[in-house]
Amino acid sequence: MSEKFDVTVIGGGPGGYVCAIRSSQLGLKTACIESRGTLGGTCLNIGCIPSKSLLNLSENFHKAKNFEKFGIETGEIKLNLEKMMKNKDKAVTILSKGVEFLLKKNKVTYFKGTGSFKNQNQISIINNKEETTIETKNTIISTGSEPVSLRGIEFDEEKILSSTGALSISKLPKKMVVVGGGYIGLEMGSVWSRLGTEVQVIEFLDHIIPEMDKEISTEFMKILKKQGIKFELKTKVEKIIKSKNGVIIETFSKEGKKNKFEADVVLISVGRRPYTKNLNLEKMGVELDKRGSVKVNKNFQTNIKNIYAIGDVIEGPMLAHKAEEEGIAVAELISGQSGHVNYDTIPGVVYTSPEVASIGKTEEQLKEKGINYKIGKFPFLANARAKVIDESEGFVKILADSTTDKVLGVHIIGQHAGEMIAEMSVAMEFGASSEDIARTCHAHPTFSEAIKEAALSVEKRQIHS
Numbered sequence: 001m002s003e004k005f006d007v008t009v010i011g012g013g014p015g016g017y018v019c020a021i022r023s024s025q026l027g028l029k030t031a032c033i034e035s036r037g038t039l040g041g042t043c044l045n046i047g048c049i050p051s052k053s054l055l056n057l058s059e060n061f062h063k064a065k066n067f068e069k070f071g072i073e074t075g076e077i078k079l080n081l082e083k084m085m086k087n088k089d090k091a092v093t094i095l096s097k098g099v100e101f102l103l104k105k106n107k108v109t110y111f112k113g114t115g116s117f118k119n120q121n122q123i124s125i126i127n128n129k130e131e132t133t134i135e136t137k138n139t140i141i142s143t144g145s146e147p148v149s150l151r152g153i154e155f156d157e158e159k160i161l162s163s164t165g166a167l168s169i170s171k172l173p174k175k176m177v178v179v180g181g182g183y184i185g186l187e188m189g190s191v192w193s194r195l196g197t198e199v200q201v202i203e204f205l206d207h208i209i210p211e212m213d214k215e216i217s218t219e220f221m222k223i224l225k226k227q228g229i230k231f232e233l234k235t236k237v238e239k240i241i242k243s244k245n246g247v248i249i250e251t252f253s254k255e256g257k258k259n260k261f262e263a264d265v266v267l268i269s270v271g272r273r274p275y276t277k278n279l280n281l282e283k284m285g286v287e288l289d290k291r292g293s294v295k296v297n298k299n300f301q302t303n304i305k306n307i308y309a310i311g312d313v314i315e316g317p318m319l320a321h322k323a324e325e326e327g328i329a330v331a332e333l334i335s336g337q338s339g340h341v342n343y344d345t346i347p348g349v350v351y352t353s354p355e356v357a358s359i360g361k362t363e364e365q366l367k368e369k370g371i372n373y374k375i376g377k378f379p380f381l382a383n384a385r386a387k388v389i390d391e392s393e394g395f396v397k398i399l400a401d402s403t404t405d406k407v408l409g410v411h412i413i414g415q416h417a418g419e420m421i422a423e424m425s426v427a428m429e430f431g432a433s434s435e436d437i438a439r440t441c442h443a444h445p446t447f448s449e450a451i452k453e454a455a456l457s458v459e460k461r462q463i464h465s
Helices: 014-025 041-046 048-065 081-105 183-195 215-226 321-332 363-369 384-388 417-429 432-437 449-457
Strands: 003-012 030-034 107-114 114-119 122-127 130-141 145-147 175-179 197-204 228-232 237-244 245-253 258-263 265-268 272-274 307-310 348-350 355-360 371-381 395-401 408-416
Touching: 003 014, 003 321, 014 030, 014 041, 014 081, 014 321, 030 122, 041 048, 041 081, 048 081, 081 107, 107 122, 122 183, 122 449, 130 321, 145 237, 175 183, 175 245, 175 258, 183 197, 183 265, 183 348, 197 258, 215 228, 215 355, 215 395, 215 408, 348 417, 355 417, 355 432, 363 371, 363 408, 371 449, 384 432, 395 432, 395 449, 408 417, 408 449, 417 449, 432 449
Parallel strands: 003 030, 003 130, 030 107, 130 307, 175 197, 175 265, 197 228
Antiparallel strands: 114 122, 122 130, 145 272, 237 245, 245 258, 348 355, 355 408, 371 395, 395 408
16 A cells, blocks of 8 residues: 655755645645755755855955955965865755754655656655655645756766856866856856956856846946956857867857857856656646746646645746745645745845845836835945954945835845845835834944945935945
8 A cells, every 4th residue: 555645745955845844744744755865955965055165165265365464374375175075065964964854853754766746646756766656635846956058068067067066176277167147156156266266257148146236236246356256248158169178168249259268167057947857747737837847826736736836846036945935835825824925025145255135126127117216325334343354345225115115125245145134034024114224223333234324325314424
C-alpha cells in the first residue's frame, strides 16, 4: 500500500521546505521531495548563502588590505582561496543539515529523489533507479529555477560560468567578464574584484539593476566604477569563443561598434528560468505561460484544483523570501485559513559593498502610473555613524503619495541597507506615512537615522543636511 499524505511538496528549497513545515504545523500529514540530495534548494546550496559567505570574506580581505590608513598595522595580507572556499562549503553543509533537522522536528516525511506526477493524486519518486509511489490529496510544485545562458552557448563551469561555477573557482582569475548587470552578476563580480581579479561587466541596457530605481542604479554604478569594476553598457554579446588561455567575447554595441574582450573566465548572468523538467506536467495538463512559468490563480492554484505552485516556478521576482511567503500562504489556504502575500512589500537586496536595497515602487513606475509623489532624500555623508567609520557612500530615498503622504517606495544604497530596509517593510505593511517615520525616534548614532532624516526631507524639514 502506498503511503498517504494530505500535502506533498515537490522541491525542498526555501519555498518548499517552509511550506512543508507550515503544512505540518497546521495538522496536515506532509511529505517533502528533494532531488538534489541536500535540502535548501539553489538558495542554500549554490545561491544566496554561499555567495553571501564569499561576499563577506572578500570584503574582509579588502578591508584588511587597507587597515593601515586607519592606524592598524599588520604584516602582509595573503589570499588563501582554497581555505576561503572550504569555509563557504562548511557553512552550506551546516545550514542544509539544519533544514533537515527542522523537517524531522516538525514531523515532515522527507523523500530524497525526483518527484513527478503519475496522476493528480499519485506522485512517483525515483531515487537511484528505485521507485516509490505515494498518494496525496494536494501537491505543491516548488522546484525553483535554473540559470539561463545565451543562445548557442553552453556552460562548462570552467571557462564559461553560470552563478554556480562562479562560486567554486579554484584559482584566482586575472580577468573576468560578467555578461549581465543584474543582482547576481554584480554580486559575483564584486567578490572576485575585491580578491584581485579585473572585472568587466557587459550589459545590454543603458543602466544596471534594471528593476531598481534609476537614480539608485546610476549612483551604484559610479561607486562600483570607483572600486575598479569596468562597464560596457548598451552592448550585446554576439559570440563567446574558448581560447587556449581562456575566452574571447565578441560584442556589438547599439551605436554599431564591434569589440572583443579577452578574459580567463566569463560569467553569464542574464537571468533564470522556471525549472519544471521531469514533473510530467504536460501529461497532467498543467498550464504554463510563454516563459515556462506555471500559471496559478490568486490562491496559487493551477488549472488542476489540487495542484498548486509557488516560488520561482510562478510569475514574479525570483527571491527566496518571496517563495517563503508564498509557501506559508498556500499551506494556510489549503488548511482553510486566509493565507496572503503582499507583493508591494517584498524587498530586494544586492549584497555588494555598499549594499543596495529597495521596496515598493520606483520613481519610474510611479510616473508610468501617473501617481503624484513627493521625494525625501538623505545622504550617508551627513550621517554621524557612517562618517565616523568611513562608510559614508550612498543615500536613502523615500517616495510618498503627494496627497495622502503614504510611503510608496523606499530605495537605499549604503552599508547595512539590506538590514535597514526591514524597518520600511514593516512601516509599509502597516500603511505608514512619511510623517509616521519622521516622528519615530531612532537611536543615535546609527545608520537608521538616515531613514528618519529622509522621511523628514519629504516635507523639506530634515535637520542634518
